[in-house]
Amino acid sequence: MFETRHDETTVQLLVSGEQDQSAIRDLLLSEYDVVVDDEIQPASCYLIEDRLLPKYGSQLLAHKQAEHPTFCPVVVIKRQDSSFSLGGTQQVWQREQAVVDDIVAAPINEQVLNYRLENLCIRRVQSRKLTTQYEQIEARYERLFESAEEAIIVVDVESNEIVECNRAACELFGYSKFELQRLDPSGVIQFEDGCEFTEFTEHLSQQDAGVTKTLICTTQWGQSVHAEASAAAIEHAEQQSVLLLIRDISERVRRQKQIRVLNRVLRHNIRNSINVVSGYGELISESTADDDVSAFAAKVVDRSKELLDLSEKSRTVSNALQAGDELQSLDVVAVLDRIRAALSDEYPHARIELTAPESAHVFGNSYLQTALYELCENAIVHSTQDAPLVDISVTEAQSAVTVRIEDRGTGISEQELAMLEGEETALRHGSGLGLWMVNSVVDGIGGELDISTDSTRGSVVTVSLPQPAD
Template sequence: MDETPLDTHDGRAIATAYVGFGAVGILGGELVLSTLLGTPMASPLAIGKGLLFVVVSSVFVGFLVNRKNQRIARQQASVRTSLTKLENVVSASPVPIISVTPDKQVTRWNEAATETFGWTQEEVLGKQLPEVTSDRPVSVDQILDQTTEEEGLSNLEVELRRRDGSVGEFLLSTAVIRDDDGDVVELVGVFVDTTAQKQRERRLREFEMAVEQAGHAIYLTTPDGKITYVNPAFEHITGYTRDEAVGETPDILKSGEMDGSYYESLWETVESGDTWHERIVDQRKSGEFYTAVQTIAPIHQGDESIGYVAIQSDITESELAKQRLGVLNRMFRHNLRNRMNVIDGYAEMIRTDAANEETLDRANNIVTAANELVALAEKAQTVADLLESDGSTRYVVELIDEAVTRAQSYYPDSTATVDVEPGISELVDNRVGVAVNELVTNSLEHGGETVHVDVFRSPRNDERLVIRVSDDGPGLPKGEWDAIERGRETPLEHGTGMGLWLVHWVVTKAGGSTRLGTTPLGGAAVTLELPIDDGDDDARDDSAGVERTLRGTTLDSTDE
C-alpha cells in the first residue's frame, strides 16, 4: 500500500482538469462541427448549460476524490497505529520473539531475547542469526524448513545454547510472513523458556523414584489423617496393598501396644508444626506385630499445612537381635564367672597340693587363663554399656590425665608421657577416655617401656582434636588392623583380642575416626581424631577447677 496517498490538492487538480477537458470538449466540438460540416453553432445558452454541467460534475468528482483520500488516510493511520502497537507489544513481551529472513538474517530481536540468550539488538539486527542450537536437538535450518513447509509450528520442544554456553529448554512456536507474490520474506519465532519447569519436573521424577525405591515405608496423609499415598516398601512391610491403604487412616496399623497418650502426644507435636520421631509397635495385615522407628512431619504450603509425611524403619529384627545378644551376654557372663570360679578353686587346690614345679606351673596357667577369660567378659560388657549409653562431655586434658593415670597404675615400672598443645582446653565425648585408657594400657603391656600421648588441634580442621598414642615396641600385628578396616573378621584373618575393636567402636560412636601408623622406631602409633563438643556453660563452670596442663609431665610410679 502506498504510504503517501493523494491529498486534497490532488482532488482539486482532478476537478480542474475535468473542467478544462469538459470546456475544451464542448467548445472545440462546436467549432469543429461548424467548420467542417457547416452546422450552426449552438446558442450561448446551450453552451453555458453544457459548461455549467461540466463544472458541477467536476466539483462532484473532486468531492468524491477528496472523500476517498480521507478514507485512505484514516486507514493508513490506523495501520500505522496498529503497527506501532504491535512493535510495542513485541518489544515489551516477556518471552523472546525473533524474526529472520529465509537466509537467517535477523530482522527482529526483542529485549526478552537479549535477556534470555545474551546478545544485544545492536549485535544481531541485520546480521546472521547467532548459533543458538545445542548439539542434541534439530538445527536452525531444519526448524526454518519445517516452518515453511507447515506454515508455522506450534510448541516444538527445542534446546538452545545461550551466549554464555549454558543450554536452556524452550517451547517454540513459529509463523510465516509472505509478500504479495506469495514468497516467504520473514519467519517469526516465539520462545517460552521451560528450563526451570523441566528441572522441577525432573527433580519431581527423581524424588518419586527415590520414594518408590526407598527401603523404608513411606506414606502421605491429608491434614485429618486420610492416607493418600504409600510406597512399595509400605506394602512389603505392612502387608497392605496401595489400594487397601489409600483412603484409610494409619489406624489400620494399630497393634494396641501403644497407649492413648502416645497418639495424643504424636498429634499434638505434628499439629504444632514440629516433627515426631519415636519408636512404635504396629501390626501387619497378617496380625504379626512389628517394631519401627517412625518419623512424621507436616507438609507446608506457605503458612498452611496440607498434610503429613510418615516414614517407618522396620527394626523388628534388630530389636530381636539386641534382645538375644543381651540375654546371651548376661547368661555368658553369669555362667562364665561361676564356672571360672569353680575352675579357679580347683586350680588353687592343685597349686596348693602340687608336688613338683611342673604341676605348680600348670596350675598357675589355669588360674591365669581363668582370670583372662573373666577380664574378657568384663571388657565385652564395657563395650556394650558404652555403645548403648549417651555420652556427656569432659575437658580433654582431664580425660587424658585420668585415662593415663589409671593405665599407669597397672604398670608402675613403665613410663607414659603426655604432651598437650598450648591453648587446648576443649570438651570432647567422655567415652573416649575408655579408648585412650585401652590404648595406653595395651602399649604399656606390649609396646615397650615408654608410651607417648600427644594432644593437638587437627591441622585439617580447627573444629577437631587429635589424640595420638605411640610406643617404642614391636608394633601391632598387621591382621589386627586389617580386620577393623574390613569391618569384620574371618576364620583365617582376625585379631587376637577386643582392644582395638573397643577403640574403633567408641571413637566412631563419638563421631571421630581412628588411624594406625608406625613410629620412626617401628612401634605402633594410633591416632584418634575427634570432634570438639561445645557442651554447655554449666559443664565448663563445673570443670573449670579440675583442668590441668600435662604438657611435659611424666607419669610413672612416683606420681602415684
C-alpha cells in the same frame, strides 16, 4: 508472525458498545481468533474495558486460578477519562491486581496492542510447556511415591493430619489409604524417646536438616512394630508439612535382643566355668609336691585369668558397639585427666605424662573415654620397662583435635592390627578385640585412628577427633 504461539491465538473481547467492539475486533482479526460474548469463554487472552472489570473481575480471577500454573493473561483497556490504576490500596484494586496483567490506553495503538498481546501469548505458551513438564514430573513422583518399598507418610504441621501416604504405609499400619488419612498420627506413632508427635513436627518444621528417630508403630490389629523414621520438613500443597520415611526394623531389634541374651548367658556360663577351672588349678598347684604338675597347674590358672579378662573385655566392647549415644561436645583434656588418675591408682608403678592445653572440645559420646582408656592401659600393660612410661599429648589444628599416645613397649602385632579391618586369624582369635573396639568408637564419632608400631621402640597411636562448630 507469532510462530511460537502455536494455537494460542484466541482473544475474548469484553467491551461495551458495538462500535468499539467492531473497531477493536478489526485490529485483531489478522492475527487472532476473536470471541465477542457476554459470558466468559475459554480463550488464550482476555481484553476487557476498565468499566466492565467489576462485573467480570471475579469470574476472570476464578478462571485464572483454574488454569494455574498455566498463565492466563488479562489486559485492561483504560479509557481517557478513567482513573483506573493497579497501584491503589483499596480492597477492590487489590483484587484487580490479581486479575490484570497489562493495561493499554485508549485510543488504542494497533502496534502497541499487538506487541503487548504477542508477549503475553508467548508467556502463555511457555507456561503451558512448563505446566506439562511439571505434570510429568509430578506423575513420576507419584509413581515413585506409591511404588516405594518403605512406608511414607506426609503430615500437615498446622492441622496435624496425614495428608498423604503410600501403599507401603497402608500395609505397615494395616489400614486403607482412606482410613489412615483420617487417623491421628500420634495414635499410631510413638517415639521411643518419649517425644510428642506434634512437638516433633513443629520443631522439625523450623530447622533445615532432617532427623532420624526410632519409633513404635501401632497397627490396626494392636501389634507394636519397631521402626526407624527419617523425617524432613517439606512444602506440600503450599503448606508446611513433614515427610516421614519409615523402615520396619522389627527383625533387626529381635536379632539384637537375641544376641544380647546369648552374650549374657555365654559370658555368665563361661565366667562360672573358668572360675571353677581356675579354682581347681590353684588347688592342684597348692596340694602337689611335683614341680612339673605345679607348673602345669599354674599355666591353667594363668590362662583362666586371661579368658576371664577377655570375657570382661568382650562385655565392654559389646556395650560400646551397641550404644546409641548422641554426639555431644566433650572436653577431651578433662577426659584424659580422669583416665590418668584412674590408671595411676591401678598401676602405681607407671608414669603417665599428659601435655595438653587447658581444654580442647571434641565431638564424642560416653564411650570415647572407654576407648582412650583402652589405648592408655595397653601402653602400660605392653611396656617392657619396670616403670612403664606413657606420653600423652593433645594438640588442636584445622577443626580437629589430635590425641597422641606413645609407649616404650613391644609394639602391636600384625594379628592385632588385622582386627582393625575386621579380620580374625587362626593363631590369635580376639587378641585385638580392644583395639577393634577403639577403632569402632573413633570411627563412629567421625574420627580417625592411626598406629605406628615398632617391636624395639614401642608404638605411637594417634586419634584425630572432630571439633564442634563454633
